[in-house]
Amino acid sequence: MRARAVVTFLAAGALALTAGCGTTQDAADDTPLVGVAMPTVEQTRWVADGDNLSAQFRSLGYDVDMQYAEDDAAVQVEQIRAMVDAGADALVIGSVDGTALKGVLAEAHGAGIAVISYDRLIRDSADVDYYASFDNWQVGVLQGTALLRGLGVLDESGAETGRKGPFHIEVFAGSPDDNNATVFYDGAMSVLRPYLDSGVLEVASGQVEREDVAIDGWDNATAEQRMTSLLGSYGGGTKLDGVLAPNDGIAQAVIAATGTLDDVPVVPGQDAEIPAVKSIAAGEQYATVYKDTRQLAEVTVQIVEALLAGGTPEVNDTTTYDNGAKVVPSYLLAPQSVTKDNYTKVLVDSGYYTAQEIG
Numbered sequence: 001m002r003a004r005a006v007v008t009f010l011a012a013g014a015l016a017l018t019a020g021c022g023t024t025q026d027a028a029d030d031t032p033l034v035g036v037a038m039p040t041v042e043q044t045r046w047v048a049d050g051d052n053l054s055a056q057f058r059s060l061g062y063d064v065d066m067q068y069a070e071d072d073a074a075v076q077v078e079q080i081r082a083m084v085d086a087g088a089d090a091l092v093i094g095s096v097d098g099t100a101l102k103g104v105l106a107e108a109h110g111a112g113i114a115v116i117s118y119d120r121l122i123r124d125s126a127d128v129d130y131y132a133s134f135d136n137w138q139v140g141v142l143q144g145t146a147l148l149r150g151l152g153v154l155d156e157s158g159a160e161t162g163r164k165g166p167f168h169i170e171v172f173a174g175s176p177d178d179n180n181a182t183v184f185y186d187g188a189m190s191v192l193r194p195y196l197d198s199g200v201l202e203v204a205s206g207q208v209e210r211e212d213v214a215i216d217g218w219d220n221a222t223a224e225q226r227m228t229s230l231l232g233s234y235g236g237g238t239k240l241d242g243v244l245a246p247n248d249g250i251a252q253a254v255i256a257a258t259g260t261l262d263d264v265p266v267v268p269g270q271d272a273e274i275p276a277v278k279s280i281a282a283g284e285q286y287a288t289v290y291k292d293t294r295q296l297a298e299v300t301v302q303i304v305e306a307l308l309a310g311g312t313p314e315v316n317d318t319t320t321y322d323n324g325a326k327v328v329p330s331y332l333l334a335p336q337s338v339t340k341d342n343y344t345k346v347l348v349d350s351g352y353y354t355a356q357e358i359g
Contacts, residue, residue: 031062032061032063032090032308033062033086033088033089034088034091034092034304035064035086035088035092036064036065036066036067036092036093037067037076037091037092037093037095038050038067038068038069038094039095039096039120040069040070040071041070042070043218043249043271043273044274045271045273045293049118049293049297050068052294052296053300053301054066057304060301065086067079071217072096075096076093076096076097077103077104080101080105081107084104084107084108084113087111088113089113090113090114090115090116091108091116092304093115093117093118093122094119095120095122097177098121098177098178098179098323099124100177102125102127105122105125106125106127108127109127114304114308115127115129115130116128116129116132116300116304117130117132117323118133118300119133119296120133120179120180121133121179121323122323123179123323123324124323124324126326128323128326129329130313130328130329130330131321131328131330131331132296132299132300132303132330132331133296133330133333134291134296134333134334135332136180136184136187136332137183137187139183139289139291140183140185140186140187140189140190140191142268142335143187143188143268143270143287144189144244145158145191146268146286146289146339148191148192149287150266150287151167151169151266153165153195153200163200164199164200165199165200165202165241166199167201167241168201168203168240168241169201169203169240169243169244170205170213170230170240170243170244171189171192171203171207171213172223172226172243173214173246174215174246174247175214175216175218176216177216181246182210184246188244192244204230204233204238205230205233215246215250218249220252223245223250223254224256225257227253227254227257227258231257231258239263240261240265241266242266242286243258243267245267245268245269247269247270247271248270248272248273248275248276248288249271251276251285251288252285255284267285267286268285268287268288268289269285270288270291271288271291276288277347277353278359280339280343281343281359286339287338287339288338289336290335290338290346290352291333292333292350294352313329313331315329315331316330316332317330343358
């Protein structure tokens, strides 16, 4: 624990005592210190993550150094380095850029600090001990399925309705530097590609591949600009029926950009952020994917607690998440689709939000 950061101080105290100084030093602070590095406060889900983690660690008597990098990878590197220098016992990192942390994590490993990759997989580093997240492939599957349900291609049970379209959609993906964004996209496209291949779905812009539809930094303004530019492909009888959006911020940006259309397209999202849930309740955004950050924080805290006690954390996946340097042992939680029909039961009755917060 942080005792290693005061070795020099204790040695000096011992010398003073043997010299007959007549003074004593207080024992080193053995309270575990956990550094929590989150990407941004611009997305409310990360604020909720940080709050949940901080509350649960503090309830165990741990000290917490909570930092937000405002989506600046270089800033996050320096924040983590400061945590290492402060003698953190564990690091919980929701990365800005999953490929940019190799050097600073090597420093953490050299200092004997446990590293937990939180929700976003840190890539290209063998110094990641564990990964806590949701089943990200299933997140994408739920998004793709919600889009098909909203279009009427599938019914509520997931069975095909026989409707052949063609339905015109556009595709968005998350930031290229976020490993999860790739998994979300791949999961969604595993559902949508058969319908694109059969002609039930058509993309008027022709932009489908991930490198063509990714939004750098998950930036909502960039997404809105792209959606506005894509509207030129529609008109003259070609209706925009739906949009695959990878999170709620981008979903809301898409809806804002399509405000001039006669009908709001079917748009799923992710994270169950309050503005999106309000939009779902109002019949605008079609769906979101709910990921209970309380549960994710609980799992993460349990991993850290086991590691600091010298134990082996519980995991439920040891094969899926290869970060390019190792397969990272993982604990994955189940996501849930939320629509106008079930948002009260899923989000309010569970205590995740109050009815007043949703309005």
